[in-house]
Amino acid sequence: MAQLFPPSSNSIVKAAFAAGALVLCLAVWVAYRVERTTYFTKAGVACEQPVPFSHKHHVSGLGIDCRYCHVSAEDSSFAGLPPTRTCMTCHSQVWTQAQMLAAVRRSAETGQAIAWTRVDRLPDYVYFDHSIHVRKGVACQTCHGRVQRMPLTWRGYPFPFHMKDCLACHRHPERFPREDAELARLSRGFPPGERGHAAALAEHVRLLTDCYTCHR
Amino acid sequence: MPCPREAASLVLALAAALCACDRQLGHQPKFHPLDPSPFFSDGRSSRPLVAGTIPLDGPDPALATGIKDGRYLAAFPYPVDRAMLLRGRQRFDIYCAVCHDRTGSGDGMVIRRGFRPRPPDFTDPRLMAAPPGLFVDVIANGFGRMYPYEDRVHVRDRWAIAAYIKVLQLAAASRFQDLPGQDRRALEALK
Numbered sequence: 001m002a003q004l005f006p007p008s009s010n011s012i013v014k015a016a017f018a019a020g021a022l023v024l025c026l027a028v029w030v031a032y033r034v035e036r037t038t039y040f041t042k043a044g045v046a047c048e049q050p051v052p053f054s055h056k057h058h059v060s061g062l063g064i065d066c067r068y069c070h071v072s073a074e075d076s077s078f079a080g081l082p083p084t085r086t087c088m089t090c091h092s093q094v095w096t097q098a099q100m101l102a103a104v105r106r107s108a109e110t111g112q113a114i115a116w117t118r119v120d121r122l123p124d125y126v127y128f129d130h131s132i133h134v135r136k137g138v139a140c141q142t143c144h145g146r147v148q149r150m151p152l153t154w155r156g157y158p159f160p161f162h163m164k165d166c167l168a169c170h171r172h173p174e175r176f177p178r179e180d181a182e183l184a185r186l187s188r189g190f191p192p193g194e195r196g197h198a199a200a201l202a203e204h205v206r207l208l209t210d211c212y213t214c215h216r
Numbered sequence: 217m218p219c220p221r222e223a224a225s226l227v228l229a230l231a232a233a234l235c236a237c238d239r240q241l242g243h244q245p246k247f248h249p250l251d252p253s254p255f256f257s258d259g260r261s262s263r264p265l266v267a268g269t270i271p272l273d274g275p276d277p278a279l280a281t282g283i284k285d286g287r288y289l290a291a292f293p294y295p296v297d298r299a300m301l302l303r304g305r306q307r308f309d310i311y312c313a314v315c316h317d318r319t320g321s322g323d324g325m326v327i328r329r330g331f332r333p334r335p336p337d338f339t340d341p342r343l344m345a346a347p348p349g350l351f352v353d354v355i356a357n358g359f360g361r362m363y364p365y366e367d368r369v370h371v372r373d374r375w376a377i378a379a380y381i382k383v384l385q386l387a388a389a390s391r392f393q394d395l396p397g398q399d400r401r402a403l404e405a406l407k
Binding site: 062063064065067068071078080081083085086088089090092093094112113115123124125 | 241242243244246248249250252258259260309310311313314325326329330331332361363367368
């Protein structure tokens with residue numbers, strides 16, 4: 001009986017395996033790139049909200065601090081959404097007839113909360129606490145983008161919360177300018193080469209990059 | 217040959233487990249703050265406080281409102297130091313300056329955009345003589361058209377803001393020649 005496969009079959013099979021592996025790698029790479037596009041991350045896409053609230057107007061235009069409304073950002077894991085009463089602090093007197101604010105007035109009258117659409121969300125396997133980040137001097141804009149320029153609110157650039165974006169800062173906290181005095185001391189306060197500096201920063205990074213820091 | 221089949225089923229099981237990963241661990245059956253809930257008729261998982269709720273470890277009412285036995289507290293219950301004044305300035309700029317302006321003149325941005333009535337200037341003689349308890353009371357309970365801020369400003373911060381208002385009053389009432397020589401020279405250098 002003649003042989004079914006010529007000797008060259010070996011090479012063809014090897015090439016096919018190699019091509020298969022290549023295609024698989026390519027597919028993974030494409031999936032990774034596609035997953036990072038704004039089509040999937042929704043970064044830069046304004047969310048539908050019951051009231052077309054403009055951070056641009058309130059923050060850039062009027063100069064209101066983030067914490068005027070997001071009261072618990074410094075003390076709690078959750079930055080806090082303002083209750084209707086916070087809106088009514090001004091809007092009981094200003095723009096009282098505006099059609100745009102009808103939902104706010106209705107909420108104030110009935111006590112039924114405004115159902116805002118959540119913009120940023122972390123998966124539940126991430127333990128995240130606003131207070132520690134704010135207290136260590138991370139600006140709101142570092143993660144949320146330039147919210148003060150958003151006429152409607154969207155997921156901010158520069159990143160839509162991928163683990164590697166968190167790790168970029170947790171691995172090299174000294175590269176991110178902040179107000180944290182302790183970190184400034186760690187990263188700049190020691191004269192270069194002084195004993196203890198490198199060790200202290202390394203210990204800081206070791207704690208920041210421990211799995212348990214974010215996954216608990 | 218059970219081996220390859222076992223391996224294949226293992227891979228399949230692993231793939232299935234990984235698919236479910238995000239749904240089970242990423243969306244755990246629990247409520248985050250302000251998550252909706254179909255259980256309650258108002259659709260909220262965070263329940264409003266029952267009327268008349270008193271916090272178990274709540275602050276002394278006199279400290280929280282600045283009033284004791286119907287009179288405004290005239291002395292600060294916390295040490296007034298540099299840290300407290302800096303904190304007071306920060307809190308004032310966040311919560312008060314919107315209307316009262318950073319200088320306390322009562323001409324903040326929201327007032328310029330039409331909020332009426334205009335709040336009084338802190339250099340008003342009545343307010344210059346006012347005890348700090350009055351400012352704490354107004355922060356906690358509101359005044360006229362000003363809403364209460366007791367849900368936004370912590371008790372200690374109310375006193376820090378009251379102390380900073382006293383600083384603003386002192387600054388507004390100071391004349392150039394009353395300044396210490398060092399401050400005068402610093403100001404002249406700015407000219």
